[in-house]
Amino acid sequence: xxxxxxxxxxxxxxxxxxxxxxxxxxxWRNKSRVISSxxxxxxxxxVFGAGFSRVNIVIDGSSIDSRAFTASGxxxxxxxxxxxxxxxxVFRDKMFGFxxxxxVAPVSRRTLMxxxxxxxxxQTMLQVVIMITLGVIFGYFxxxxxxxxxxxxxxxxxxxxxxxxxxxxxxxxxxxxxxxSFGLIQTFIVMPMMWVSGALIPLPxxxxxxxxxxxxxxxxxxxxxxxxxxxxxxxxIVTSGFGSLLIIIGARSFNKMEISQ
Amino acid sequence: xxxxxxxxxxxxxxxxxxxxLAVDDISFNIKKGEIFALLGPNGAGKTTTISILATLLTxxxxxxxxxxxxxxxxxxxxRKSIGIVFQEPSLxxxxxxxxxxxxxxxLYGMPKKERQAxxxxxxxxxxxxxxxxxFVKNYSGGMKRRLEIARGLIHEPxxxxxxxxxxxxxxxxxxxxxxxIKELNKGNSKIxxxxxxxxxxxADQLADRICIMDHGKIIAMDTSENLKKxxxxxxxxxxxxxxxxxxxxxxxxxxxxxxxxxxxxxxxTTEGEQNIMPNFQPPPGMPNIDPAMIQARIREILSxxxxxxxxxxxxxxxxxxxxxxxxxxxxxxxxxFNDNLLEEVPDNIKKEILKIKKGEFEExxxxxxxxxxxxxxxxxxxxxxxxxxxxxxxxxxxxANMHQPTLEDxxxxxxxxxxxxxxxxxxxxxxxxxxxxxxxx
Numbered sequence: 082x083x084x085x086x087x088x089x090x091x092x093x094x095x096x097x098x099x100x101x102x103x104x105x106x107x108x109w110r111n112k113s114r115v116i117s118s119x120x121x122x123x124x125x126x127x128v129f130g131a132g133f134s135r136v137n138i139v140i141d142g143s144s145i146d147s148r149a150f151t152a153s154g155x156x157x158x159x160x161x162x163x164x165x166x167x168x169x170x171v172f173r174d175k176m177f178g179f180x181x182x183x184x185v186a187p188v189s190r191r192t193l194m195x196x197x198x199x200x201x202x203x204q205t206m207l208q209v210v211i212m213i214t215l216g217v218i219f220g221y222f223x224x225x226x227x228x229x230x231x232x233x234x235x236x237x238x239x240x241x242x243x244x245x246x247x248x249x250x251x252x253x254x255x256x257x258x259x260x261x262s263f264g265l266i267q268t269f270i271v272m273p274m275m276w277v278s279g280a281l282i283p284l285p286x287x288x289x290x291x292x293x294x295x296x297x298x299x300x301x302x303x304x305x306x307x308x309x310x311x312x313x314x315x316x317x318i319v320t321s322g323f324g325s326l327l328i329i330i331g332a333r334s335f336n337k338m339e340i341s342q
Numbered sequence: 343x344x345x346x347x348x349x350x351x352x353x354x355x356x357x358x359x360x361x362x363l364a365v366d367d368i369s370f371n372i373k374k375g376e377i378f379a380l381l382g383p384n385g386a387g388k389t390t391t392i393s394i395l396a397t398l399l400t401x402x403x404x405x406x407x408x409x410x411x412x413x414x415x416x417x418x419x420x421r422k423s424i425g426i427v428f429q430e431p432s433l434x435x436x437x438x439x440x441x442x443x444x445x446x447x448x449l450y451g452m453p454k455k456e457r458q459a460x461x462x463x464x465x466x467x468x469x470x471x472x473x474x475x476x477f478v479k480n481y482s483g484g485m486k487r488r489l490e491i492a493r494g495l496i497h498e499p500x501x502x503x504x505x506x507x508x509x510x511x512x513x514x515x516x517x518x519x520x521x522x523i524k525e526l527n528k529g530n531s532k533i534x535x536x537x538x539x540x541x542x543x544x545a546d547q548l549a550d551r552i553c554i555m556d557h558g559k560i561i562a563m564d565t566s567e568n569l570k571k572x573x574x575x576x577x578x579x580x581x582x583x584x585x586x587x588x589x590x591x592x593x594x595x596x597x598x599x600x601x602x603x604x605x606x607x608x609x610x611t612t613e614g615e616q617n618i619m620p621n622f623q624p625p626p627g628m629p630n631i632d633p634a635m636i637q638a639r640i641r642e643i644l645s646x647x648x649x650x651x652x653x654x655x656x657x658x659x660x661x662x663x664x665x666x667x668x669x670x671x672x673x674x675x676x677x678x679f680n681d682n683l684l685e686e687v688p689d690n691i692k693k694e695i696l697k698i699k700k701g702e703f704e705e706x707x708x709x710x711x712x713x714x715x716x717x718x719x720x721x722x723x724x725x726x727x728x729x730x731x732x733x734x735x736x737x738x739x740x741x742a743n744m745h746q747p748t749l750e751d752x753x754x755x756x757x758x759x760x761x762x763x764x765x766x767x768x769x770x771x772x773x774x775x776x777x778x779x780x781x782x783x
Contacts, residue, residue, distance in 0.1 A: 177435065
């Protein structure tokens with residue numbers, strides 16, 4: 082199938098943009114998705130924020146505000162959910178036949194893949210901003226002028242961190258052929274990645290260091306709160322390495338995808 | 343080459359999974375401005391053919407050209423030359439009608455100004471301009487189809503592929519879509535259309551030429567008219583009044599066969615040696631037994647009166663079968679029973695047998711009227727000659743019926759047996775499923 086991948090290196094940027102826009106539109110129009118993401122955020126903020134408010138969290142020798150710890154972790158967690166399930170929207174397109182329309186268009190698979198990835202990454206950025214805003218409203222982040230810079234800085238970080246996760250979603254959904262597997266993915270990929278990342282609860286690094294998502298969470302904390310378990314350059318390297326690897330794997334399986342009649 | 347928009351040479355497609363030979367060495371050409379229909383039952387290879395031409399699949403063997411571009415070597419140029427409407431809907435329901443079209447136009451690299459004008463134009467063409475701002479998920483099936491046709495036309499393709507465009511639509515909507523398709527093929531632009539369908543009347547109504555496919559092969563390819571002519575021209579059925587001169591009929595048939603243009607004459611079969619149940623279908627839920635085996639078993643029972651009695655006693659179905667059997671069959675059975683055996687026969691059947699033995703049904707038998715069926719090249723010319731021959735022989739016509747073979751006749755003539763086979767396999771599958779379910783309980 083990949084031999085039909087026309088103009089392999091050519092990327093049609095206006096097509097990438099319209100595809101990315103489509104992802105954003107579908108998020109915005111599906112009000113239940115917006116509401117559920119906000120509600121979930123509030124729920125996590127209150128439960129984990131309240132639960133750890135009396136716990137003294139020590140990172141790298143210095144104790145940090147447990148509320149800020151939780152809020153930054155939850156903001157990072159958003160990436161995981163949005164990224165994987167956004168990537169799996171490919172499956173929805175396969176089911177409803179829209180994928181065929183895309184496949185037969187005179188644009189490369191790379192364009193299609195890029196459009197979707199960018200769209201989901203932008204959507205993730207949007208959700209991260211929503212989460213941080215909620216955190217500020219409920220007083221989880223101290224508000225000062227530096228927060229503005231931090232939020233601006235967090236956007237590219239969110240974009241970068243979501244690439245790897247979208248890659249996972251794309252890889253799975255291009256190989257998936259039935260709806261039932263969604264539960265499995267929730268149980269075996271999303272949940273372990275979430276709990277073992279230390280996003281919600283402080284865990285010793287001996288446990289979390291094997292989870293690539295940990296480094297994204299850590300990078301988030303470094304930018305938003307100013308403290309991190311690992312040095313920030315290590316976070317950056319692991320996050321971008323993991324991102325590129327999975328995007329390549331995702332692109333591979335996207336190229337190989339066949340649309341059955 | 344310049345005249346042909348599509349050229350297909352020795353195209354073959356084998357699906358690796360399951361080693362399925364979907365398209366088997368087919369060749370055809372489609373001229374510019376033509377509506378060409380691929381007609382065939384499900385699984386004949388129509389959609390595979392269209393998918394190869396649309397560059398969604400690669401061919402295993404053979405060449406195909408669309409708009410003079412090789413589908414395997416220049417897929418991007420082919421893609422820009424074609425518009426395609428898939429068998430299953432391929433719209434994004436979460437987007438508005440207009441947005442679906444816009445996305446398509448951008449993917450096909452149309453500049454903004456041109457895009458806006460063209461989208462308006464195609465929406466008007468399919469009468470959807472007033473619903474363009476509605477979400478596609480709220481469209482009806484027919485509207486979705488029309489929107490897809492509109493979408494296929496935005497980038498001004500030279501060929502439009504329509505894969506089962508009216509599948510699952512009501513007759514009224516279907517007719518509307520046919521009108522739209524015909525409209526596209528009119529005027530200066532005269533777009534070439536390749537359509538696949540398994541609806542006879544769709545191919546008949548729309549297509550300039552029809553290609554009948556089955557099992558991945560082309561079975562026949564011609565205009566609808568020629569295909570029908572190829573089968574048998576006209577069919578004339580004549581039923582005679584019951585007369586003593588029945589013995590004249592064989593002679594008459596010989597004379598009619600002599601008429602110029604008459605292809606074949608067949609003598610209507612009278613009730614004679616006939617199978618008691620030519621179309622025996624076991625009721626649903628019955629164990630999965632080959633109908634042929636059941637028939638063999640029934641033949642065995644029929645030859646032995648003692649077994650028959652047991653069957654009648656045990657199975658009400660067998661008794662019902664006897665009562666509804668043709669008279670000749672009943673007579674044959676009745677003759678097997680002497681007075682001794684008759685004592686054991688259930689009452690209702692006993693009555694029937696006694697009646698037959700007394701000959702009460704003689705009258706009914708006399709009603710069987712001889713009839714002949716004539717197939718000829720042109721019924722209008724040969725019918726008067728045939729009637730002349732009949733009156734010369736002193737026979738009287740009760741009814742005469744002339745009809746043209748429909749495309750359905752043609753289709754069934756070529757692939758009829760396959761359809762039946764497939765459907766019987768299907769019922770077998772259903773029976774198996776029922777069995778499995780019962781086992782699970």
